[in-house]
Amino acid sequence: MIDMILDVTIIGFALFLSFISWVAYKKSGMKSILFLLLAFLLFGIKKALENLHILTKVNEGTLEITATLLELIILLLFFIAVVKKD
Amino acid sequence: MTHREEILQYIRQNPGITFRRLADELGIGIGNLQYHLYQLEKEDLIFSKKLGGKRYIFPKEFEKEYEPLLIAISNETQRKILLLLAEKDMNQREIAERLKLTQATINYHMNVLSKLGIIERRKEGRNVIYSLKYDIEIIIRVISEYRPKLWDKLADRLIDLMLTLKGGEIND
Structure with missing residues (x-):
């Protein structure tokens, strides 16, 4: 039960950070912040995917690969956000 | 009347x-x-x-003047810069020191304010001095009434954080 509450909190926080990034992007027009937004959003999606088995039957192997792939994409997005020139 | x-x-x-x-x-x-x-x-x-x-x-x-002013004050650092310039004309280094932000961050905000036509720059020797182009009273009145939302404050900090991380690479 506690892990479920923590996961929901993480998803909520990821969505909140995505929203903050969206506001920051709208204010500044900095493209690098769009990459941050995507990273936060994907982080929330990854967490939701990891809990998908509660709602429906899914292949755990596929889910694991997808989650790992998302982790890689998230890291890449953070990297691009920091190094990209606006 | x-x-x-x-x-x-x-x-x-x-x-x-x-x-x-x-x-x-x-x-x-x-x-x-x-x-x-x-x-x-x-x-x-x-x-x-x-x-x-x-x-x-x-x-x-x-009508023509309000929009740039409201855009300018919607950012926390820009509000602080405008209040500093209301005290006296300054160069970028002085502003950066007073606000404890990097010169790259200040440079970005000065460019925004300059493009909006709120401030103007003039050369004094090797220094570029910035001053307000708007009525100081109006700026102070509008800023003193402005109450940003929590997400606005966080978004402003995120912008400054990204600018600091990128150092002098920002050109816009």
């Missing part, structure tokens, strides 16, 4: 005044003031804009 003329005159003397302050300073009831402002807007003598939960009221002749 009618009540409505008195309100219009007060707005012309205090462009950017908020609805609540106008009601307080003129001692007019909210409903009564709302009615007169509605009529003045209908007659195209004033206009109002909502920002940060406050309604700012401007005389019609201020």
